[in-house]
Amino acid sequence: MPESSLPPLARAAIDRDAAARTDPEREARFDADAAALVLPVHDGRLLLAERVDGSAPALGLIAPSGLPRETLRCYLGLVDVGGDRPSPVELRVYDDAAAAAIEAEEGRWALLRRAAALIDDRDQALATEAVALAAWHEAHPFCPRCGSATEVTDAGWVRRCLAEDRQLFPRTDPAVIVLVTDDDDRVLLGSNALWEQRRFSLLAGFVEPGEPLEHAVVREIAEEAGIAVDRVEYVASQPWPVPASLMLGFRARLAAGADPSTARPDGEEILELRWLSRDDVAEAGEELFLPTGTSIAGWMLEHWYGAPLPSDVPWPSS
Numbered sequence: 001m002p003e004s005s006l007p008p009l010a011r012a013a014i015d016r017d018a019a020a021r022t023d024p025e026r027e028a029r030f031d032a033d034a035a036a037l038v039l040p041v042h043d044g045r046l047l048l049a050e051r052v053d054g055s056a057p058a059l060g061l062i063a064p065s066g067l068p069r070e071t072l073r074c075y076l077g078l079v080d081v082g083g084d085r086p087s088p089v090e091l092r093v094y095d096d097a098a099a100a101a102i103e104a105e106e107g108r109w110a111l112l113r114r115a116a117a118l119i120d121d122r123d124q125a126l127a128t129e130a131v132a133l134a135a136w137h138e139a140h141p142f143c144p145r146c147g148s149a150t151e152v153t154d155a156g157w158v159r160r161c162l163a164e165d166r167q168l169f170p171r172t173d174p175a176v177i178v179l180v181t182d183d184d185d186r187v188l189l190g191s192n193a194l195w196e197q198r199r200f201s202l203l204a205g206f207v208e209p210g211e212p213l214e215h216a217v218v219r220e221i222a223e224e225a226g227i228a229v230d231r232v233e234y235v236a237s238q239p240w241p242v243p244a245s246l247m248l249g250f251r252a253r254l255a256a257g258a259d260p261s262t263a264r265p266d267g268e269e270i271l272e273l274r275w276l277s278r279d280d281v282a283e284a285g286e287e288l289f290l291p292t293g294t295s296i297a298g299w300m301l302e303h304w305y306g307a308p309l310p311s312d313v314p315w316p317s318s
């Protein structure tokens with residue numbers, strides 16, 4: 001059975017210490033703090049610690065002394081790393097040259113998808129926070145309303161439009177992901193046009209502006225599978241900041257009286273649909289690539305299945 005009642009990437013909470021973000025002395029205090037640590041990010045990739053003793057992989061949290069200084073700094077919060085008191089941790093975003101000076105070995109810089117499968121719950125929380133903030137800054141150098149340059153304030157949690165003196169906040173884009181079952185408790189899986197053949201997962205889609213989550217669930221399933229669902233229930237959420245998604249997991253049932261065999265893929269986003277029983281999943285073997293354990297899709301599917309999924313083929317890593 002799954003080890004936790006919460007999905008991967010959603011199990012630990014960082015003390016984000018938000019009150020410190022507006023403290024004008026925060027940066028100077030951080031620079032003078034012997035316990036302070038930096039999580040370097042480069043091109044959306046997280047630094048992994050070197051583990052020569054064979055212990056489990058972890059994020060590369062390093063002391064700020066000796067690091068290249070001119071870069072984006074964002075305060076992530078207070079993290080217990082086993083010292084007398086929690087360490088303040090900053091995200092720092094580095095360019096190619098600075099990243100190579102910190103760690104030249106490319107394999108130690110990992111995208112969130114690869115890193116998440118290796119690191120523990122606390123590091124997953126830190127990683128999602130860091131990658132989300134770094135992606136927001138990268139995508140929002142200018143004011144979306146007037147196009148003027150913006151500057152970073154509030155320890156990296158706000159950008160301010162210099163022309164309008166207007167504050168801009170990091171954004172999060174909600175998306176629903178839905179485990180649909182029929183009256184025989186079979187689960188509906190789809191194969192997305194962007195994926196390799198034989199990879200199947202839960203249906204998902206972005207919540208549209210002005211739309212409640214429950215309606216987004218019904219609309220997405222109608223659009224992608226051509227069927228009506230009801231009995232929509234929220235399950236859990238998982239941050240997926242690539243670049244800014246928050247996955248909201250729901251269960252839904254095929255609407256009473258509806259015929260499961262009428263499910264049809266939309267042919268654009270979803271190319272193939274299958275209703276699978278637990279026996280089908282158990283016997284699928286090589287024929288079917290199911291979502292991996294770090295995705296909320298894999299976690300939800302595993303809960304429905306009642307055991308670890310038999311076919312845990314990782315996504316192509318890059």
Ligand SMILES: [Zn+2]
Binds near residue numbers: 144
């Ligand atoms: Zn502006």
